[in-house]
Amino acid sequence: MKRTPFADWPCSIARSVDLLGDWWTPLVLREAFYGTRRFDDIQRNLRIGRNILTQRLKRLVEEGMLERVPYQERPQRYEYVLTEKGRDFFPVLAAMMHWGDKWLSPDGPPINLRHHDHDTHAEVVCAECRExxxxxxxxxxxxxxxxxxxxxxxxxxxxxxxxxxxxxxxxIKPPPE
Structure with missing residues (x-):
């Protein structure tokens, strides 16, 4: 089945889904947020096929979310480093994590986020009033x-x-619950 492209839709959610809408891409980014940079390490941690990982990394580099940085010349090997655009995606994954912790993890969060010296979770607040x-x-x-x-x-x-x-x-009436 052919996938519908959303890149040209006048909707930022649709455009984001177009880039990140398969199940592997957010997990590849999660690994980058956890500090995993090398292909073999990402592949081992995710247990993902090499061909799929190659495709996802290539797309993330093309989209400017990751940068390929050489770390070895013979054979030539690269690390995948988050760019500013990639780092800006972290709050999205943190919000997904918080939602999953609340609704899909009955025994408690599988992973805790630490902010300086305390555990935390994502909370989406209004940029104007901070509520x-x-x-x-x-x-x-x-x-x-x-x-x-x-x-x-x-x-x-x-x-x-x-x-x-x-x-x-x-x-304006908010949408029904």
Whole structure:
């Protein structure tokens, strides 16, 4: 079955899934976050086929999430080092980890994250007021990157009301629970 490409969709979630949407890619990045840099070590830790790992590493390098850095000349070998773009993905995996710890790990977290001298977990907070983001308090509106040609479609207008046209007493209803 052919996979639907999402790279051109006007949605950052779809674009992220296009890059990271198989089950191996986030695990390869997890290994990089844990400090594993060499092909053989990643392959051993994940028990992944060499051909699949080669494909995933190549894609992550092409996308600028990892950088290939030579560490040996004969034979030539490389380490895979997180770039700034790759390091910026860490909070996403930490949030997935926290969700998995809460909903999929009845015996407690399999791995703890340490921040300086204490255990921690990811918490997604509002960048403005620093309160935890809760679906019941958040609405979605079109941003500047949404294609102008799609803005006038009725389905788009229905899903994403223009909050600039709302008066002070109106409010956007959050999605149902």
């Amino acid at each position: 935890p983001l809760d679906l019941r308090d958040v609405s979605a509106t079109l941003g500047p990157g949404f294609p102008e040609r799609l803005r006038s479609r009725p389905d788009v207008a229905e899903r994403f009301p223009d909050d600039s046209s709302m008066d002070q007493d109106s409010e």
